[in-house]
Amino acid sequence: MAGSTAQTRAQLPLALAEALDGFEEHLRSSRDLSENTIRGYVGDVVQLLDHLVRRGGATVTDLDLATLRSWLAKGRTTGHSRATTARSAASARSFTAWLRRSGRAGEDVGLRLVSPKAHRTLPDVLAPDQARAVLEATSGAEEPVGLRDALVLELLYASGVRVSELIGLDVDDVDRGRRLLRVLGKGRKERSVPYGVPAEAALDAWLTRGRPALATEHSGPALLLGVRGRRLDPREARRVVHAAVRKAPGAPDIGPHGLRHSAATHVLEGGADLRSVQELLGHASLATTQIYTHVTVERLRAVHAQAHPRA
Known part of the structure; x- marks a missing residue:
């Protein structure tokens, strides 16, 4: 928690502080x-x-709809984006709903709180040839770190997993016989994600020639390791992706999440149905996955405008 937030929390009246503690525990x-x-x-x-x-x-019973609305309005006047305002409103509604269910408030005052919907911007994605160039950025590496970086890129693009899911993988989370990853996603929901032959080759090189050279007594079961033998830090994984993307001509500056977007887009363009992509990415809602259909449609429109003689 940021220092200013911690200080503000410490100064809350006891009744509000206790309610906040209960909400956090919930x-x-x-x-x-x-x-x-x-x-x-x-x-x-x-x-x-x-x-x-x-x-x-001074107590949660003093919280009413007018206070909620004025709080959101204050945020907007200080420069909060639509996305930030929408997230703040969601947090407030979650809190007031919990107050009602836990018996701390007689009604849920957040039920009538509305907020602007966040604009959903289309994510930057790699073209297929750019994706190949990114993956080839570490090809031919033989030193342990290079082998690891090649695996990071291959697994992120092959499986579409989040970077947090990638670095959380243990060696026994990989089913090499069926080429599946056992991934623990958001809300600690487990799913199985397939990966392809190139990723398996990178995995074999890492496990046979890379990981043994970096492993120490502190490595535990972690699949991916840093130079000191501990589980790979997500910041290092992001650095690996950005460095590889910079070597791909014309590629947008993306990180691990951009590889995830690219993987989903390319799978859809290859003919996969939306629900399969939802399962692949571990989205709780199909609505979240639908943004990738917008990506493919926009790319189709761009190609049409450029190539069709009567566009």
Whole structure:
């Protein structure tokens, strides 16, 4: 938690602080969310409760719709984007719903809270030839770090996993016989994700010639290791991707999530149905996956405008 948020939280009246603690415990134990998501929810609610105090409130029963609306309005006047406002409103509604269910409030005052829908911008994706160039950026590597970097790129693009899912893989999460990864995604939901022959070749090279050279007593079961033998840091994985992308002519500057977007787009363009891509990516909602159909349609329109004689 950022220092300013921690300080604000420490200054809350006891009744509000206790309610916040209960809400955080609920998020952690009942909803099984990631730590990043929990920090986001709690940080938003800290700012909401601070706003309540500044308006003269001291308990959660003082929280009403007018306070919620004025808090969101204050955020917009200080430069919050539509996406940030939408996320803040979602955090507030989650909090007020929990207050009602836990008996701390007689009604859910957030039910009528509306917020602008975040604009969904189309993600940058690699063209297939650019993807090949990225993957070839580490081809021929023989030193352990180079073999690892090749595997990072191959698995991110082959499977479409998130970078957090990639670095969380253990050696026994890989079913090499069936070429499947056992991935623990958001909400600790497990799914199996396939990978292809090139990724298997990179995996074999890493496990036979790369990982043994870096492994130490601190490595544990981690599949991917840093230079000191511990589980690979996500920042290093991002550095690997950005470095490889810079070597691909004309490629947009993307990181691991861009490889995920590219993988999903290329699978759809290859004829996969949307629900299969949803399962591949581990999306809870099909609506999240549908953004990739917009990507392919926009690319089709661009090709049409460039190539059709009567476009």
